[in-house]
Amino acid sequence: MSAATTRSRTPDRLCAEAVDLARAAAEEAAAPGVVGEYVGAVSEGDRVVTHLFACEESGYRGWRWAVTVARASRAKLVTLDETVLLPGPDSLLAPEWVPWSERLRPGDLGPGDLLPTDAEDLRLEPGWSDEDNPPPNSVVAEPSVAESAAAGADVAAAAVLAEEAAAPDAVPGVDTSAAPAAAPREVSEGLAALAEAEDAEVTPGPAADLTGTPLPTGRTAPATSRGAITEVAEELGMGRARVLSRYGLHTAADRWEESYGPKTTMAQAAPASCASCGFLVPLAGSLRQAFGVCANEFSPADGRVVALSYGCGGHSEAAVMPKPPQPVPPVLDETRVDPLPLRPAPDSGSVQTEGPAEEFGHS
Numbered sequence: 001m002s003a004a005t006t007r008s009r010t011p012d013r014l015c016a017e018a019v020d021l022a023r024a025a026a027e028e029a030a031a032p033g034v035v036g037e038y039v040g041a042v043s044e045g046d047r048v049v050t051h052l053f054a055c056e057e058s059g060y061r062g063w064r065w066a067v068t069v070a071r072a073s074r075a076k077l078v079t080l081d082e083t084v085l086l087p088g089p090d091s092l093l094a095p096e097w098v099p100w101s102e103r104l105r106p107g108d109l110g111p112g113d114l115l116p117t118d119a120e121d122l123r124l125e126p127g128w129s130d131e132d133n134p135p136p137n138s139v140v141a142e143p144s145v146a147e148s149a150a151a152g153a154d155v156a157a158a159a160v161l162a163e164e165a166a167a168p169d170a171v172p173g174v175d176t177s178a179a180p181a182a183a184p185r186e187v188s189e190g191l192a193a194l195a196e197a198e199d200a201e202v203t204p205g206p207a208a209d210l211t212g213t214p215l216p217t218g219r220t221a222p223a224t225s226r227g228a229i230t231e232v233a234e235e236l237g238m239g240r241a242r243v244l245s246r247y248g249l250h251t252a253a254d255r256w257e258e259s260y261g262p263k264t265t266m267a268q269a270a271p272a273s274c275a276s277c278g279f280l281v282p283l284a285g286s287l288r289q290a291f292g293v294c295a296n297e298f299s300p301a302d303g304r305v306v307a308l309s310y311g312c313g314g315h316s317e318a319a320v321m322p323k324p325p326q327p328v329p330p331v332l333d334e335t336r337v338d339p340l341p342l343r344p345a346p347d348s349g350s351v352q353t354e355g356p357a358e359e360f361g362h363s
Contacts, residue, residue, distance in 0.1 A: 015049035015069050016041050018078040022051035022067035029083045031057065031343050035065055047071050048081070055085060062091030106297050109313055112269040115298055116319035123296075124278045124316055249287075256291060260301050262309035270311030271318040278316035280306075 019038060026035045036054030044050050048070045055063040068081040087093055101118075109115055117124065230239070244252075261267065274280045279296035282288045283305070290308055294301040299314040 009043055011041050011043040011049045012047045012071065014071055014076060015047060015078055018049075018069050019051060021078060021080065022069055023053065025067050025080050025083045026053050026065040029342055030055075030065060030085075039064055044068065047073070060085070060091070062088045064088045064091075104298060106302060107300065109298050109300060111265045113313040114271065114319055115314045117314075117316055121316075127278065253287070253290065256305045257307045260294075260304055260306040260310045262307065264310065266300060266312050267310045270313060270315065272315045273309050273311045274306050274315075275308040276315075276317060277311070279314070280308075 019041075023035060023038070034055060034057045036056040039052035039054055042050045042052065048068065050066050050068045053065040053067070055065055057063075063085055064087075065083065066086045067083045069078050070081050071078045104115075262273075267273075274292060274294070277296075279294060279299070280292040281295050282292045291305050292308060294304055294306050296302055296312075296314045296316075299312050301310065301312065
């Protein structure tokens with residue numbers, strides 16, 4: 001790196017001695033009596049020095065008047081560059097601006113307030129909609145739960161018919177153990193058609209024992225025993241000594257509805273109910289039809305059990321905030337200069353400083 005491109009950290013002697021020039025420029029820009037004592041000088045580069053003066057104006061504690069002076073190469077005349085008011089290390093500054101979405105805190109939402117959600121809020125995602133599903137009569141439509149249950153019943157009936165077709169005729173009082181096995185009955189056309197439709201295979205013979213058969217859930221079908229019943233009870237959450245009665249369930253529901261129900265002030269001023277809110281987590285069991293848990297951190301019911309008829313201004317679909325438009329780049333006119341006075345003119349106010357005072361003061 002050449003010496004011409006290297007900035008000197010040592011202030012230029014002629015620029016550093018131009019303290020009177022810098023003070024005169026600061027007093028010209030500021031009001032009388034505002035420029036305080038000299039603080040020091042800072043080297044900004046080759047033959048460029050900034051002089052700092054304390055600001056005595058009220059409301060600007062810790063601020064400093066910065067006057068930058070410079071001189072040309074091989075010149076002894078120091079000229080004025082700029083005069084600005086800058087904050088110091090101990091100056092009083094306004095707090096940093098924070099967007100309203102970040103200033104909002106849980107509990108700030110009150111009755112009648114509306115909290116819009118962003119269209120791309122990370123806390124929400126598209127729910128289920130029937131628009132992408134094929135029509136019910138379409139060949140690609142999935143079977144419903146009732147149709148699947150009916151198909152399962154048909155398969156079970158087919159198994160029973162197959163067992164009856166393979167079993168020999170039982171005659172009371174006749175020992176059939178020594179008798180030759182009877183030929184299996186022929187499968188009827190209806191049973192064959194059903195097996196073909198369900199892609200199943202009908203094998204003559206006795207019914208198989210399903211005890212110990214692996215289930216789709218990964219567990220094994222238990223045998224009918226006391227240990228199996230206890231295991232199923234624990235699986236259903238019934239392994240406790242006592243459970244909540246219907247009376248206890250109703251009293252709890254009454255308390256929840258009284259605290260976060262449709263008769264509260266917040267719910268009456270809400271734009272919609274919790275039943276259509278995306279922040280609602282439904283409960284399990286019979287309470288699912290009337291209650292859920294709120295998961296909106298800005299809602300007054302966050303983490304509480306709320307009735308489906310409850311509501312607040314933090315509803316996910318109450319008001320979706322659109323994306324803000326992109327601002328137009330500013331256009332700067334650098335061909336002209338607009339004079340801006342730093343202090344008002346003496347005759348700009350409504351009170352005249354000269355002349356006789358009014359009898360009852362200024363009106």
